[in-house]
Amino acid sequence: MSQSNPDRTYVESTIIMTTVRVVVPFVFTFGLFVMFHGAESAGGGFQGGVLVAAAVLLLAFAFGIESARAWLEGPLVKTSIAVGGATFAFVGLGALLGGGAFLEYEAYGFGTYGVKYGIELVELAIGAVVSGVLISLFFSLASGDFQASVPADSNGGANAENGGVNAENGGVNAENGGVNAENGGVNAENGAGSDANGDGRDPAVSATGTDTAVGAAGGEEA
Amino acid sequence: MTAVSTTLAIVLTFSVLAALAAILLRDVLNAIIAFAAFSFGIAVAWILLAAPDVALTEAAVGAGITTVLFLVTIAKTVRPSGERLLETVEWRSVAIVVLLVGSLLATVRSLPAVGAADAPVATSRITEYYLQNAYPETGVENVVTAVLAAYRGFDTLGEATVVIAAGVAVLLVLRQEAYV
Numbered sequence: 001m002s003q004s005n006p007d008r009t010y011v012e013s014t015i016i017m018t019t020v021r022v023v024v025p026f027v028f029t030f031g032l033f034v035m036f037h038g039a040e041s042a043g044g045g046f047q048g049g050v051l052v053a054a055a056v057l058l059l060a061f062a063f064g065i066e067s068a069r070a071w072l073e074g075p076l077v078k079t080s081i082a083v084g085g086a087t088f089a090f091v092g093l094g095a096l097l098g099g100g101a102f103l104e105y106e107a108y109g110f111g112t113y114g115v116k117y118g119i120e121l122v123e124l125a126i127g128a129v130v131s132g133v134l135i136s137l138f139f140s141l142a143s144g145d146f147q148a149s150v151p152a153d154s155n156g157g158a159n160a161e162n163g164g165v166n167a168e169n170g171g172v173n174a175e176n177g178g179v180n181a182e183n184g185g186v187n188a189e190n191g192a193g194s195d196a197n198g199d200g201r202d203p204a205v206s207a208t209g210t211d212t213a214v215g216a217a218g219g220e221e222a
Numbered sequence: 223m224t225a226v227s228t229t230l231a232i233v234l235t236f237s238v239l240a241a242l243a244a245i246l247l248r249d250v251l252n253a254i255i256a257f258a259a260f261s262f263g264i265a266v267a268w269i270l271l272a273a274p275d276v277a278l279t280e281a282a283v284g285a286g287i288t289t290v291l292f293l294v295t296i297a298k299t300v301r302p303s304g305e306r307l308l309e310t311v312e313w314r315s316v317a318i319v320v321l322l323v324g325s326l327l328a329t330v331r332s333l334p335a336v337g338a339a340d341a342p343v344a345t346s347r348i349t350e351y352y353l354q355n356a357y358p359e360t361g362v363e364n365v366v367t368a369v370l371a372a373y374r375g376f377d378t379l380g381e382a383t384v385v386i387a388a389g390v391a392v393l394l395v396l397r398q399e400a401y402v
Contacts, residue, residue, distance in 0.1 A: 034278065039362040042274035044370065050282040057290050085386050088379055103375040105360075112361035119362055119371040122378070129382050133389030134287055140396040142294040 012064070020062035028055040035127040039119055045126025052127065053134035065142045072139075077132045084128030091122055227336075230270045237263030248302055248309045254292045261285035271336065275366045 028051075035048025060068035092103040100107025105118035240263055243256035261284030268277035334341035343349055356368040370378050 038367045039364055041364060042278055042366075043364075044275065044367050047275070047278040047282050050279075050287055054282065054286050054290075057287070061290075081386060081389065085382060088382050092375070092379060103372075103379070105372065112359070115359065115372060116361035119360065119367060122371045122375065123367070126378070126382050129385055133385055136393055137389060138287075138291060138294065140393055141291060142297075 013062075017062045020058050024055050024058050027058065028052060031055060031127075031131075035123055036120065038123045039116060045123040046130055048123070049127035049130025049132075050134060052131040053138070056131075056135050057138055060138070060142070065139070069139050069143070072135070077135050080128040081132035081136075084125040084132065087125035087128075088122055091118055091125070226270055230267060233263050233266045233270065237267065246308045246311075248306055250296045250299070251293075251301070254289060254296065257292070258285050258289040261288070275364075 031048045031051030031054070033048075034043035034051055035045055038044030038048065056068070056072070059071075091105075095104045095107040096102055098107035098109060105115040108114040108118065110117070237260050240256050240260035244253045244260055247253045247256055261280060265277045265281035265285060268274070268280055338344070352365055352369060352373070356365045356373075357363060360368045360372045362368040362372070
């Protein structure tokens with residue numbers, strides 16, 4: 001099974017990791033530039049947000065999707081979606097308080113500068129929304145086994161019900177888990193404290209998930 | 223033919239070939255790579271047509287993120303067995319595609335030439351208004367951004383809302399509370 005699908009597994013590659021480590025700061029900076037500088041040159045919030053998301057996706061491809069997920073865990077991404085949307089709406093509503101129409105930047109009373117910086121704030125808000133949505137979309141598509149969020153004790157029951165599908169997923173997870181353990185060491189060298197924390201927990205979680213999945217698969221085949 | 227139109231012809235030919243490859247290749251992984259090449263060709267075509275904002279979007283979304291999302295999605299499927307490289311052609315589908323492409327190509331003759339001074343979009347009073355007033359009124363040098371965020375800001379708020387709503391809907395369907 002896994003021999004016929006070599007593209008499913010994460011392969012740790014020094015070349016890819018080194019390249020990504022060099023390229024990502026530039027991609028990320030360029031994304032922010034496109035977002036901030038959309039008023040003077042080509043670009044804007046949508047394009048810049050996609051570029052910022054692409055930087056995170058590059059990291060996920062090079063260092064493993066599970067490690068990247070552990071690194072990004074917490075409310076940061078979903079907060080950026082919500083704050084971006086709210087910022088855009090409040091920029092519009094604030095103009096009403098100033099006596100203007102909805103989104104009438106002149107109502108802030110700073111003349112042309114008010115319009116320009118209002119537009120740039122709106123572009124940043126759009127960038128936060130777009131990058132947040134794309135990053136979460138990527139991780140929820142990539143995570144594959146949709147039991148990831150189910151607690152461990154109900155996991156066994158769910159696996160037993162659709163054992164055929166999980167048998168394949170279990171195989172993939174087993175390889176991923178092994179790779180992540182190595183990856184934890186790499187990240188620890190980087191000195192990211194939160195990474196060590198997340199990775200310390202993650203292999204344990206995926207290991208138990210794999211165990212139950214393999215067990216259920218074995219039962220199904222027998 | 224000027225240098226730009228020659229380059230454009232080359233780029234469009236490349237895009238058409240990449241699109242055909244994306245349709246005909248049997249392995250989805252190959253088709254996705256061909257589709258990314260198609261998006262890249264179209265992005266270059268937008269640059270040649272002096273539309274850098276659209277080119278940036280096409281390159282980042284079409285060739286970049288969409289390809290990645292396709293890749294992580296097909297990573298969950300199995301590759302087709304057998305050595306056959308190309309998909310078998312269904313002639314009914316070909317007939318529909320030919321009909322659609324033919325009717326679209328029939329409209330090309332009525333389009334103004336690229337960069338023509340008498341094109342409706344160049345002589346329109348609205349275009350004139352934006353070009354004249356966008357900078358004095360908004361202080362923003364990129365007219366596209368001025369139109370998107372100031373003159374049509376309400377539309378753009380709607381777009382951002384659509385992105386949020388679509389994202390939340392997809393994430394709910396995929397049920398990844400572990401992440402979002």
